[in-house]
Amino acid sequence: MAAFQNPSEGSAVIDMSTLEDGAGLDDDISIASSGEEFVDVRKRERATSDTSDEGDPNLAKGLTGALGQTMAEQVWKTGSQQAKKAFNLYANIDILRPYFDVEPRKVMKRLLHTFVPSRVISIPQKVASELYGPLMIVFTLIAVLLYNMKSSGHTVREGTLMGTAFFVCFGYWWGTSALLYFIAYICNTHIAAIQVLSLTGYALVAHCVVLFLGTAFHSVGSHSMFYLMWAVFGGLSTIKMVLVYLSRTSGQTQRLVLTGTCAALHLLFLLYLHFAYHNIVEDLDQTLQLRVAPVSFSRHDLGPVRSTHPVIRRVIDPRAVDPMAGAQEVGKSKTRMERDTNQQLVELGLKDGLDKSVHSM
């Protein structure tokens, strides 16, 4: 009967089911259920039922208060434990920590050795599996690309340029690594995914160097300097990667497929970066080479910039459908710099010719 025990003795577990039956009340009723006290009993029953209605909520409230509090604490503890576990599993920064465990000297050495292919292909060449170097190189490449874009003239859509640079660089690094790892998996190459990532990332040093030098020492009107650098730096880093893959793959066809893909992607990406975001001031430079009197104005003062390249055109003036239409719109612009340039073109006697060709289209 005494489902309800004195909490100070015995267990603290309260059996709610028996309480809800009002078991404790039965005794009162049974004691009082004799003849003349029947009415009293009923009254008492009603009274007790009334009091039990009042007492039960009090009791229930009190018990659920204490019990509820305990339960709430339990739920909170379990929930936070589970959340911590999930967080530790998925967002744990410690997973990446081993890949950042490098010394500055090692990073420098690896950067320099990107251009030093190792000719040993009979035994698998050692490949670093580190992510610090490639990550910094990719960020540097993004910065160089921005420098490239900025110095290629009047840029209207800076937001698009930054996002494009970010997307292009990280997309190339991760996309090419994924593709090469997939091909390596098919071709039975003994290389890990993180090593492919690291290798591709380090090879981007060539891109940084070539693009930076190409923009900083831009030689007008000829791409020969760029092609030379492309062959030297791009070639060396490509050969380095190719030899690593050769040393880790067996079978002629597999070697050919893997190394061919790697070399093609690497070199073509460099070409793409140069020509897509290239300094198109060279068009204007060619135009203005006809000038007799030198006028000192910086490149940024040259307002109307035209290009036949679709990417650059869209970048400069998204409303432009074709280059000459863009020039026409720009020619009507009221900006000071464009007025200056138009004036210079008029002095050169070129503007009339340009207008004629514009209107004829």
Next chain:
Amino acid sequence: MAATSVDVSDVTDQVPLDVEGDITVPGAPPEEDEDDFSTLDEPVKDTILRDLKAVGKKFVHVLNPLKGSRSLLREWDLWGPLVLCVMVALLLQGDNAADTGAPQFAEVFVILWVGAVVVTLNSQLLGGQLSFFQSVCVLGYCVLPLSMALIVCRIILAASATQTIVLFAIRFVTVLLGFAWSTFAAMAFLGDSQPVNRKALAVYPIFLFYFIISWMIISHTHSDT
């Protein structure tokens, strides 16, 4: 078990089942300490002034990083970085066409915050001792010299109609100074938290971060109005 009649009312007597009480833990510090930390009842002006003073103190520390104070690290806050970031983004906003305005603010804002997060993650992965928000706080506050350089640049751009090479040189030197100051200040605060032989690895991302911001400032020379 004794067949005692248990009255329901006994229950309420035996077990204190009040729904009110206090939430202090027995053995906790007494009430007076709690009142000191409770800032809910103070006037809003006091709260704002206190926060402003903290931000101002941190600005002074950034401008003078050699003073050696570590309050920038201990009590981090993100109000200062937010104010600086919004100011820099607003000033760098292009003001020619309406459609170029929005991306530029968002671009600068995103670059500043994402850049700070990336640099922080990098320093943590290299074994740094600072917490995430401490690093973000320091990096954000150290944008102050660059934002001052940006204000000077804007004044120069607005002051004269034609931009000569001399003015460009002044702007370039100002931004270069701001960049050097920012990088030096950030290194002064964050350098000690890195292992000694890996300081260079932590410096480079900070250098790149402030370099990109400086580049955005110096290349914002086209005032097309």
